[in-house]
């Protein structure tokens with residue numbers, strides 16, 4: 700199985716663009732499609748952890764914070780917890796993770812700590828999805844170094860493309876220094892509202908700019924996706940027939956297709 704394992708970092712340093720919603724629902728969609736999938740919560744906000752109803756349990760277990768800051772980190776499996784979705788596991792995060800940015804600075808191989816964890820789990824999972832925080836700091840750097848590819852959610856609004864040059868620049872530096880094969884999995888249009896001209900215009904602009912890197916699947920604005928986290932389950936489980944859930948299930952199919960397609964250089 701290791702040869703098919705794919706590590707996808709969901710990243711955009713802009714806040715509130717749908718990273719966590721995408722990480723949770725893509726990972727759950729992959730798991731529901733029969734693939735062993737691991738979600739890694741790399742955000743001190745812990746929204747992926749709480750969105751899966753595991754916030755309390757995460758305070759009683761070893762989290763991504765311990766994995767990043769314990770040297771040696773020990774067996775990777777000790778950081779993994781089960782979720783209520785079959786075939787979906789989680790490396791949780793709590794508020795402690797805020798401190799990791801500072802503690803990591805003095806650690807050897809501080810950019811490669813998450814990679815060590817993730818590589819140690821590749822033989823158990825076909826997909827590993829990392830939910831990055833809204834910044835380009837040391838945590839996100841760890842995510843990009845650990846990943847095979849990045850998935851960039853873009854909120855369909857006026858400033859959608861703002862700051863992307865910084866992300867592209869960071870990816871270039873990561874490729875140069877740590878991870879030469881880091882790929883773009885795809886750009887995902889999120890919270891799309893087809894009724895607005897602005898949404899349509901932004902979608903056109905993004906496709907002009909990123910061409911075939913943009914997923915065919917577009918995630919609509921859908922209230923059920925927003926409600927699901929408070930019930931502690933992914934949107935694709937909470938209301939599988941909602942438009943939002945259908946879109947994320949289609950995204951999972953698209954990712955599976957892209958994974959099995961030979962990648963361009």
Ligand SMILES: Nc1ncnc2c1ncn2[C@@H]1O[C@H](COP(=O)(O)OP(=O)(O)OP(=O)(O)O)[C@@H](O)[C@H]1O
Nearest residue numbers: 714715716717718719720833890919920921924925
């Ligand atoms: N397609 C959607 N339709 C409706 N609401 C959505 C949708 N996607 C995300 N949301 C809601 O928008 C808010 C921001 O989404 P989310 O937390 O996924 O963004 P984020 O990029 O992870 O944010 P942060 O940068 O703070 O980590 C959340 O309240 C979420 O429930």
Ligand SMILES: [Mg+2]
Nearest residue numbers: 718719742746
């Ligand atoms: Mg988030």
